[in-house]
Amino acid sequence: xxxxxxxxxxxxxxxxxxxxxxxxxxxxxxxxxxxxxxxxxxxxxxxxxxxxxxxxxxxxxxxxxxxxxxxxxxxxxxxxxxxxxxxxxxxxxxxxxxxxxxxxxxxxxxxxxxxxxxxxxxxxxxxxxxxxxxxxxxxxxxxxxxxxxxxxxxxxxxxxxxxxxxxxxxxxxxxxxxxxxxxxxxxxxxxxxxxxxxxxxxxxxxxxxxxxxxxxxxxxxxxxxxxxxxxxxxxxxxxxxxxxxxxxxxxxxxxxxxxxxxxxxxxxxxxxxxxxxxxxxx
Numbered sequence: 395x396x397x398x399x400x401x402x403x404x405x406x407x408x409x410x411x412x413x414x415x416x417x418x419x420x421x422x423x424x425x426x427x428x429x430x431x432x433x434x435x436x437x438x439x440x441x442x443x444x445x446x447x448x449x450x451x452x453x454x455x456x457x458x459x460x461x462x463x464x465x466x467x468x469x470x471x472x473x474x475x476x477x478x479x480x481x482x483x484x485x486x487x488x489x490x491x492x493x494x495x496x497x498x499x500x501x502x503x504x505x506x507x508x509x510x511x512x513x514x515x516x517x518x519x520x521x522x523x524x525x526x527x528x529x530x531x532x533x534x535x536x537x538x539x540x541x542x543x544x545x546x547x548x549x550x551x552x553x554x555x556x557x558x559x560x561x562x563x564x565x566x567x568x569x570x571x572x573x574x575x576x577x578x579x580x581x582x583x584x585x586x587x588x589x590x591x592x593x594x595x596x597x598x599x600x601x602x603x604x605x606x607x608x609x610x611x612x613x614x615x616x617x618x619x620x621x622x623x624x625x626x627x628x629x630x631x632x633x634x635x636x637x638x639x640x641x642x643x644x645x646x647x648x649x650x651x652x653x654x655x656x657x658x659x660x661x662x663x664x665x666x667x668x669x670x671x672x673x674x675x676x
Contacts, residue, residue, distance in 0.1 A: 404624055406450070406470040411439040413457040427456040447471040490635035491544075497626055498551060501558045502619030505651050509565040509613050511573065512582060514545050515552060516562065516589050516597075521582040522546065524574030552594065558619075561596040563654045569599065569671045576675055583672040590665055598658035599667045608653035616647055 414424050414435075421439075422432040428449065438445045438453075450471040454464035487495075498504070498515075506513045511525055522542045527533070533541075551557060569586070572579045590597040600607060618625030627638040627647045638644070659667060 403445075403470075406445065406467060407439045409463075409467055409470070410445075410450070410453055410457075413454065413459055413463070414439075417457050419457070424453065424456065428452045445471055487544075488634065490637075493637060494628060494635065495548065497617045497628070498548060498558075500619075501617040503559040503561070503617075505616040506560065506562040507565075507609050507614055507651060507654050508562065508568050509609070510568065510571070511613075512564065512568055512586065513560075513562055513615070515549055515560060516586060516595075517545065517549075518578075518582050518585045519546060520578040521573055524578055528573075552592075557594045559594050559596070561598075561655070563598045563600055563651070563658050565600050566602045566667070569668055572675065580672055580675055583668055583675070587665060587668055590661070590668075596661065597664055598655055598661065599664040600654060600658040601667065604657045607657055608650040614647055614650075616644075616651060 414421075420432075421435045425432045425435045430449075435453075438449070447468045450467050451464065454467055459467070504515070506515075511517075512521060514522070517525070519542060522545045523538060526538050526541045526545075552560070569583060573582070586597065589595045613630065615628040616625060617628060622644075625639075625644050627643060629636040629638070638647070658664065
């Protein structure tokens with residue numbers, strides 16, 4: 395990933411942890427040096443909250459960091475406070491969504507496997523509305539519109555001069571399931587075909603004929619870029635979201651995605667299957 399706010403915060407936490415460990419110092423010992431709790435030091439290192447640059451400066455001095463190291467860390471602490479467009483929405487954005495939006499804003503590439511719905515970055519308004527309504531039929535129209543607007547706003551990253559590369563592998567059930575009306579679904583399939591023509595989008599369909607595959611348990615997204623160690627796996631679950639960052643977790647999902655795209659139809663055959671599903675949905 396490039397160095398956006400979330401990436402900077404994660405780099406900052408990882409660097410502070412390395413400096414502390416280099417001095418063979420515990421979290422509690424580090425906290426006592428600058429007058430904060432063990433939990434606070436842990437929070438700084440695990441990227442769970444912002445860190446003010448004077449605190450970062452004090453930690454660097456306590457850890458015996460060089461001037462070059464200290465200046466770089468202070469710069470990271472200052473830059474990590476930059477905010478994205480979604481912060482204007484305030485507390486209406488859950489923390490998990492806030493993290494996803496910041497990761498997407500910084501990603502150079504996103505690898506999606508979808509087994510139920512078209513990924514949000516490739517959805518039409520009508521399709522997105524149908525999904526939001528289906529997720530909770532009790533939501534008022536105003537809330538539905540708010541959620542759909544956020545989803546469509548996310549798609550603006552694809553209009554940048556250098557957009558992230560989206561590689562999406564969709565289970566065939568995604569293009570066969572009629573979300574909303576037949577007209578809504580046909581429009582969505584047309585949009586998928588249009589997206590697939592863009593140079594920054596690679597779209598494959600995993601056909602039913604492939605049988606069992608590497609991620610039969612659910613959809614996932616791998617967000618990342620130039621620094622693989624900072625990649626994140628995103629899982630959308632009923633009660634919120636999960637973000638996986640451990641190297642063994644990343645390796646498992648990277649391998650699963652490699653298997654999935656190997657089992658999927660090639661780009662031309664995938665487009666042909668989408669067109670066939672479109673025709674059969676008339």
